[in-house]
Amino acid sequence: MTGIVHSSEPITLVGAGQIAVGDLDRCLALAPGLVAADGGAAHCLAQGRVPRAVIGDMDSLAPDLRAAIPDDRFHAIGEQDSTDFEKALRAIRAPVTLGAGFTGARLDHQLACFNGLVRHPDRRCILLSDTDIAFLAPPVLALPLTAGTRVSLFPLGLVEGVSEGLRWPIGGLVFTPDGRIGTSNQAMGPVRLEMTAPKMLVILPRVWLEVVVRALAAQPGSWPALG
Template sequence: MQMTRPIVESTEGVTLVAGGPVTRRDLSVALARAPVLVAADGGGDSALRLGRLPQAVIGDMDSLSHEGREALRGRVHHLPEQETTDFDKCLRSIRAPFVLALGVAGARIDHGLAVMNVLVRRTEPVCLLVGPQDVVFHAPPELRLRLKVGERISLFPLGPVTGESRGLRWPIDGIPFAPDGRVGTSNAVAEPEVRLAFDGPGMLVILPRARLDRALRALVPGWRAGATTAARGR
């Protein structure tokens, strides 16, 4: 896995904006939890359109407009290699407790699949994809989530993986999951605390977007809502 010196270092969470659809509300929700703003290539234009100035713009710069380059002069970090995606370039260039990624999949299925691939391969920093309806993250070996009974929880494997569960309507114990075999979408919460354990990497967890804070509490030690300082990059 390619390594690089970090471009952005923060003791707080980072909001990463890419070139896909991002609303003003999306960005406000993310910045309230991860106040350091970074853009992936054309996401620099998205940030400017929403009235925000990212601390850094990272990518191969095949999407950022000329106007965006001018407005963000001194903040653009051009990584021209074509072996990895802009999302990958950003994650390996950020050192922070966690990243909230917005607009990274967009309307293209191939982009979305590439993002999921990176999400599983890069275990640091912790990264959560925040979409219009869902929150997606790579499951750690053990996970405890406080959720509402009846809520949707989906598990999607990007590699062969088995696990154990407590608190799911349909337990997963001993099931051999695989992307070309059994998947675990549209399960449901049966108890207020869900416990999951996996025998290896590769499982994506998909929750309703309203459970973003619950996911952060489970994934980021010591995180609590309202603990961040004012958003930077304005």
Template sequence: MSAVLYRAPGPVTLIGGGPVPPERLAEAARLAPEIYAADGGGDVVPPPGHRLRAVIGDMDSLRDPAALAAAGVALRRIAEQDSTDLEKCLYSIAAPLYLGVGFLGGRLDHELAALNAVAKNPDRRLILIGREDLCLLVPAAGLAFEAAAGDRVSLFPMGPCRGTRSTGLRWPVTGLDFAPGERVGTSNAATGGPVAIGFDGGPMLAILPAAYLGRLARG
């Protein structure tokens, strides 16, 4: 693992090389205006009024690094192959929150690797944002947010865990055991109002509507 290259006082946006819905990138940039790219994500043009600070990764996907360098974008090549480009961004940038766009959708192996990065980095507050969904880790202290009745609250275990807290869900999860290859918690739904969930063990991923980004990023 390399040393920290950048320290951000506020949230940062990370752009990946997968599908990047413009409206999701624009929303992420409003919430986290300091923007970095993971390798091929550097080919994506930032929203108007924003600039790309640096591209981080092994640089095997970036189409025109010379043009980016000429535009003043820093190119930070990290050659090690024990981590993905998303993980390279996470350990190279110290920030209180990371909003990742361009990591969900597209190639399934890349998407699974991104979800694995969420699960294996509990010390990094990371929200991945797709066209319809966002995904984040349920912290050890639990996750709480406001939800409209009927809105989807899906839970997917990345390791064995047990529900310890469950309010505001149509199907409560308190006392239930979850594990990959066994019980999962997809397609649950909110009853309307405050939702609070917690687990022992894990990691547990929460998959929520992309429209919830603002309330989760500010929470």
């Protein structure tokens, strides 16, 4: 798919799940371009904002809300082999995408979004929940965390790595979804991670959103798109 939204700045992508009060404004301060994944447009309109694009299979937005958005901003993708989150993610070309409204409402949708991060490793995307942020670890990641910060690493495939600055180093370990996982590790200060494959989710407290956006936007290396 060719890109629908092209931006040199980070993009805020809104889904139809739960969004905490103030989260849309927080995301837009970091990623000013606003895009909705199908029914996520309702959250945008409820806060007086009209998205620059609405992407998805268009089965979730009420007709009265649809009428409030110019027709040329709708981009229907009819195939049913992917979620609206995935359809939108692969249609966005931006340094980083911030995803709000993709957690909380349904667990199966939330898991599908994590799957989408791994299926599109060339897209840098951070998902924001009411407690945490989650994103796919790039090949190399350096974060200026403070001592005591919770750092959870959750594999969505076989992956190995090395770390600096974690209380429990990960070098020499093999992570798999049905084997070793890395929840509730802890930063001793600044953290550096290197991963062997685009299979590891990093989960941090949501207070670190701004720091992670800056780190991912400045990261020179990225995973290639999957064939």
